[in-house]
Amino acid sequence: xxxxLLKRLMSGLIxxxxxxxxxxxxxxxxxxxxxxxxxxxxxxxxRVEQLREQMGLNKPLVVQYVNYATxxxxxxxxxxxxxxxxxxxEIAQRFPATLKMAVSGIVVAxxxxxxxxxxxxxxKDTFIDYAIMSMATLGMSLxxxxxxxxxxxxxxxxxxxxxxxxxxxxxxxxxxxxxxxVLLSTTISRLTRSGMVEVLSNDYIRTARAKGMSEGxxxxxxxxxxxxxxxxxxxGLQIAALLGGAVIVEQVFNWPGIGTLAIEAISSRDxxxxxxxxxxxxxxxxxxxxxxxxxxxVLDPRIDYSTSKGGM
Amino acid sequence: MKKNHRTRFLKAxxxxxATTLMVSACSSGGDAPQQNKGDSAENQASGQxxxxxxxxxxxxxxxxxxxxxxxxxxxxxxxxxxxxxxxLLYTDPVSHEVKPYLAESYNISKDGxxxxxxxxxxxxxxxxxxxxxxxxxxxxxxxxDPKTEAKGTxxxxxxxxxxxxxxxxxxxxxxxxxxxxxxxxxxxxxxLQPLSMQAIEKGGANYGRNPVGLGPWKFxxxxxxxxxxxxxxxxxxxxxxxxxxxxAVYPDKLVAKFIKNRQTMMAALDSGSIDVATLVPAKDAKKxxxxxxxxxxxxxxxxxxxxxxxxQNNEMLHDLQVRRALNMAINKDAIIQSALQGEGVPAxxxxxxxxxxxxxxxESYGYKYNMDEAKKLLDAAGYLPNASGVRxxxxxEMQFMMLSVEARSKESQLVQAMxxxxxxxxxxxxxxQGAMMEAELKGDFDLAVGGYSYFDPDILYLFFHSSQIxxxxxxxxxxxxxxQLVVSGRTIIDPExxxxxxxxxxxxxxxxxxxxxxxxxxxxxxxNKRVKGVKYSIDRLQLNxxxxxQQ
Numbered sequence: 001x002x003x004x005l006l007k008r009l010m011s012g013l014i015x016x017x018x019x020x021x022x023x024x025x026x027x028x029x030x031x032x033x034x035x036x037x038x039x040x041x042x043x044x045x046x047r048v049e050q051l052r053e054q055m056g057l058n059k060p061l062v063v064q065y066v067n068y069a070t071x072x073x074x075x076x077x078x079x080x081x082x083x084x085x086x087x088x089x090e091i092a093q094r095f096p097a098t099l100k101m102a103v104s105g106i107v108v109a110x111x112x113x114x115x116x117x118x119x120x121x122x123x124k125d126t127f128i129d130y131a132i133m134s135m136a137t138l139g140m141s142l143x144x145x146x147x148x149x150x151x152x153x154x155x156x157x158x159x160x161x162x163x164x165x166x167x168x169x170x171x172x173x174x175x176x177x178x179x180x181x182v183l184l185s186t187t188i189s190r191l192t193r194s195g196m197v198e199v200l201s202n203d204y205i206r207t208a209r210a211k212g213m214s215e216g217x218x219x220x221x222x223x224x225x226x227x228x229x230x231x232x233x234x235x236g237l238q239i240a241a242l243l244g245g246a247v248i249v250e251q252v253f254n255w256p257g258i259g260t261l262a263i264e265a266i267s268s269r270d271x272x273x274x275x276x277x278x279x280x281x282x283x284x285x286x287x288x289x290x291x292x293x294x295x296x297x298v299l300d301p302r303i304d305y306s307t308s309k310g311g312m
Numbered sequence: 313m314k315k316n317h318r319t320r321f322l323k324a325x326x327x328x329x330a331t332t333l334m335v336s337a338c339s340s341g342g343d344a345p346q347q348n349k350g351d352s353a354e355n356q357a358s359g360q361x362x363x364x365x366x367x368x369x370x371x372x373x374x375x376x377x378x379x380x381x382x383x384x385x386x387x388x389x390x391x392x393x394x395x396x397x398x399x400l401l402y403t404d405p406v407s408h409e410v411k412p413y414l415a416e417s418y419n420i421s422k423d424g425x426x427x428x429x430x431x432x433x434x435x436x437x438x439x440x441x442x443x444x445x446x447x448x449x450x451x452x453x454x455x456x457d458p459k460t461e462a463k464g465t466x467x468x469x470x471x472x473x474x475x476x477x478x479x480x481x482x483x484x485x486x487x488x489x490x491x492x493x494x495x496x497x498x499x500x501x502x503x504l505q506p507l508s509m510q511a512i513e514k515g516g517a518n519y520g521r522n523p524v525g526l527g528p529w530k531f532x533x534x535x536x537x538x539x540x541x542x543x544x545x546x547x548x549x550x551x552x553x554x555x556x557x558x559x560a561v562y563p564d565k566l567v568a569k570f571i572k573n574r575q576t577m578m579a580a581l582d583s584g585s586i587d588v589a590t591l592v593p594a595k596d597a598k599k600x601x602x603x604x605x606x607x608x609x610x611x612x613x614x615x616x617x618x619x620x621x622x623x624q625n626n627e628m629l630h631d632l633q634v635r636r637a638l639n640m641a642i643n644k645d646a647i648i649q650s651a652l653q654g655e656g657v658p659a660x661x662x663x664x665x666x667x668x669x670x671x672x673x674x675e676s677y678g679y680k681y682n683m684d685e686a687k688k689l690l691d692a693a694g695y696l697p698n699a700s701g702v703r704x705x706x707x708x709e710m711q712f713m714m715l716s717v718e719a720r721s722k723e724s725q726l727v728q729a730m731x732x733x734x735x736x737x738x739x740x741x742x743x744x745q746g747a748m749m750e751a752e753l754k755g756d757f758d759l760a761v762g763g764y765s766y767f768d769p770d771i772l773y774l775f776f777h778s779s780q781i782x783x784x785x786x787x788x789x790x791x792x793x794x795x796q797l798v799v800s801g802r803t804i805i806d807p808e809x810x811x812x813x814x815x816x817x818x819x820x821x822x823x824x825x826x827x828x829x830x831x832x833x834x835x836x837x838x839x840n841k842r843v844k845g846v847k848y849s850i851d852r853l854q855l856n857x858x859x860x861x862q863q
Contacts, residue, residue: 082376082384093536149575156583164580165571167538254571256537263572264374269746
């Protein structure tokens with residue numbers, strides 16, 4: 001197990017090195033001189049050169065990257081060109097908002113997605129199934145900005161229940177969580193349904209029912225547990241994506257999270273910030289993926305990483 | 313004498329490059345009509361002002377820092393910082409005259425190089441330290457000190473050689489050379505407000521998130537990505553004379569909220585989450601004109617909405633007849649109707665009506681839409697249509713690459729079609745703004761969509777003087793007559809003289825058809841009528857008379 005974890009962490013590290021190299025290269029390829037951006041067009045050539053030297057931007061790219069990477073290892077993601085504050089501090093300040101929205105969105109998604117999926121499977125080929133599945137298809141094809149605006153129009157403007165762009169309190173969380181929940185629940189419900197349909201036709205389910213177990217226990221304990229692995233895999237990916245900032249939903253609800261920060265950084269060409277966010281998102285993906293894999297073992301005792309040498 | 317000085321950083325070299333460009337300076341109005349159509353402030357202020365409540369104003373961008381000297385210069389910083397500031401001078405919103413404010417009076421020496429201000433006494437910063445000539449000297453010195461690495465603000469005052477404060481009430485600015493736009497720069501109550509050195513020392517690296525000014529609103533807190541909150545400065549009793557309210561402001565709080573998504577901002581306005589939406593696009597503002605609960609304040613933009621640069625290094629565009637033909641082939645009204653829902657005015661010269669020195673005569677002698685005449689000019693210049701309808705001369709087809717940005721895509725396509733009718737093939741190259749500016753600086757274009765926000769006719773120097781080739785003079789215009797005019801325009805202080813000079817400069821530019829002026833657009837602010845007495849003048853909200861009605 002330990003060995004497995006170590007291996008995963010190592011490969012995660014390699015992924016992150018790749019991510020940092022990629023973001024570093026990308027930023028140096030797109031037009032726009034960061035020093036000119038910082039100083040403005042009226043700055044004299046000497047000032048530009050001076051600052052370039054100060055920031056180490058006159059050194060060869062390899063040296064620049066090594067310097068950057070060393071800084072990152074020490075927890076220094078650089079300084080934002082826009083606010084002149086440490087990138088790590090800016091990200092840390094925005095992360096709680098993103099975390100709040102991600103967690104609440106995913107909770108809504110799991111609860112509604114799983115329930116809808118199980119119901120659809122149980123009432124397969126009935127009106128309930130069709131209704132739930134067509135809703136899921138509809139939900140999947142809705143653009144998030146459209147759904148977000150619709151939610152605002154209905155619940156905030158027409159009904160006046162929630163504030164628009166209020167803050168990050170509980171009441172402000174309802175609309176974005178609902179939007180994210182609806183969008184994400186569609187995949188979960190479809191996965192749950194197809195898995196459940198397959199499982200429910202198994203003999204052991206018939207046996208369980210024959211033993212006179214209540215339908216709830218049959219569905220959740222006997223059937224659903226076997227469907228959880230693909231669901232967890234998808235939810236894991238969704239969480240990773242959300243923690244990196246649900247860019248569009250954050251924009252629509254004016255949520256001060258990582259997604260909004262990323263957009264700002266890109267539009268103001270705040271290179272260190274963009275790099276920092278990309279790296280941060282990469283790290284989140286790696287960590288969440290490791291957690292998901294570990295969770296498999298918990299969910300399915302047949303998966304045992306300590307003995308795994310190929311195969312599962 | 314009518315004039316209106318006001319400084320601001322250039323919002324756009326090509327379009328709205330607000331955050332990256334740092335050109336200063338100012339002044340607007342001139343003979344321009346007052347555009348405050350939505351100015352029902354007087355009617356609105358009926359009823360007695362009451363104290364209390366909160367005004368929430370939405371901006372579509374967030375300041376980088378409120379340590380003004382270190383800001384990269386986005387205009388939103390100035391728009392918000394002015395709530396807690398003030399300036400030596402101010403621009404009267406009605407007469408557009410520059411008048412003393414934190415300075416009691418001022419005097420400019422004959423050679424234009426020594427400017428002496430008498431500073432008002434009895435004014436204190438929000439941290440209790442007194443405002444003196446010495447305090448303002450310290451503020452200016454901080455900007456001028458290379459160690460500060462001042463960005464945008466430096467451009468506003470870099471003509472100052474030395475600042476002296478012989479006593480608490482006398483401030484002397486020694487200039488490197490006479491520089492007329494400085495007068496307008498000194499009215500900028502956001503960027504050039506006096507700062508408390510004690511607060512800067514105390515705040516250290518965190519000062520930018522905990523600033524101290526001397527204006528009507530005190531900084532309270534900053535929620536990154538969300539909002540900045542100000543509270544009433546109870547000590548405040550020195551507003552600009554044009555305010556009715558001579559004391560502290562009425563509301564308890566002022567919240568500047570950042571909402572980047574336009575639809576979200578409008579929904580927030582509809583739902584009552586915000587009271588004021590700034591810089592609302594014409595198509596959104598229109599919907600509020602008929603709504604009972606809202607008021608739309610309308611103002612012509614202080615700058616040019618759209619024009620075309622014509623690269624003088626392109627042999628075809630170097631030909632005056634070709635440039636004139638291009639001018640006549642553009643139907644400005646059609647573009648305004650189609651792209652701006654009619655909310656704009658056609659432009660005939662390089663300056664908008666809002667800038668001091670705008671010569672109304674350009675409207676009569678500027679180029680009008682006349683396709684037949686345009687065709688004749690190109691015929692005369694030797695460019696004749698070939699088999700595929702494209703004009704050519706000596707076997708070279710008349711083809712232009714036009715730089716544009718997404719926000720001007722509609723306009724660009726219309727221009728393309730209009731020039732197509734003339735027999736010119738235009739290829740639109742839509743770029744991201746930063747990339748577009750890079751291409752412009754390198755001169756990699758034939759035509760380029762341009763626009764700017766500015767408050768002083770000195771913009772003509774920055775954009776068209778030959779010394780600016782390689783910088784903002786993207787089109788590489790080299791014209792000695794024009795050079796001389798725009799240099800005198802910035803060195804002669806007398807406003808009447810300046811107006812005459814700039815009238816000449818405009819005439820020269822139109823005569824030589826150096827650019828294709830297209831339109832000046834409008835700016836809209838939508839206000840929930842729950843808040844009374846909101847005014848908008850010269851690109852900023854004026855809230856000293858505002859109060860929140862109890863419903």
